[in-house]
Amino acid sequence: MAGVIGMGGRGGRRPVDAEIHLVPLIDLLSSLISFLLMTAVWVQVSRLELKNGATGPDAATAAATDAPVPVRVHIHARGFSVVEPGQSGVTQIACLASECARIDRRPDADGHIKPQVVSSYDYARLGEVLSQLKARVPAQKDVVIQLDDRVPYNEMIHTMDVCLGLGLDGISLSGTSS
């Protein structure tokens, strides 16, 4: 295709109209699309960071021994128990169904059994309780998530996600004595 073509330019003035070189432009765009499609990362795998993951056989008290641990969120078979520092009471958050979490093993359309976690934990209520706590103590950042052994991993990640969303990013994990 041609280059810049003058249109008009009366009286020896420089022309202001220019032609777009369409063929090289389309070539460039096609090459870019091919390159970007080939190098595209479609699976968005990310990470959640754990401040202190050392849990041992005496895990009920293992994770948070050094620093004072202000908030403790216990995930158990009946729901959540939130223990605030300096408070004598425990906030109980029951599950939305009788069974807090169950593994669904129904086959999919292809006949493959891919287990799914059907969760009834009340994360909205947990978020409310923790946000109220955060409003009372804005400097609060540390939280210990204590889990019963049979609680699915999915619930751990979901709880960590809720805590991170409220600015409680000093997350430690703890277990219960098995």
Next chain:
Amino acid sequence: MPIVTPGRRIGSAYGSLTLAKKLGTGRRSGYASLFLTPMVDMFTIMVLYLIQQFSATGQFLFVDPEVKLPRAQRAATIEGSPPVITITNETISVQGKAVEDTAVLSKDGGWEAPRLEQALRELRKLSTDVEQSTGGRVVTDSAQGIVMVQADLTVPYVLVKKVLFIASKSGFERADFAVMRAK
């Protein structure tokens, strides 16, 4: 193609077929017109979308097809290339290689997984050797004691707890959890 004064004109692309038949010979043209403007628009939108999705960090994490990762909204981008421990309901793998049956750690009181521990110790030793042999210029994530846990969302917490304990014993004191980024 020179730039011409815009205005209405009869063209094969947009003009009505009846009018074209009246003006022309009535035979069907062997040429098809290319809608350049929408095509360039589409290409531009595609390029912009793909550039937005493009990741220049070059990080790649192999996700076991057997593992269904949980979703999280506040997940961070993966940095570096830490060693990966994969936990499914059947096996525990290190760097994609199955090293231990899950049953070993599933039983009550079972805190020992010798093959898993050995694999992790070897990884740690290798990275420490690399760090020492390069005079500290090459420090891998393994050398810093970082491990990535990639667990199926259905595995019970007890398995994760025991794997973290063994990783900690083997020198991996910091654990990150692989998740799928939720919208």
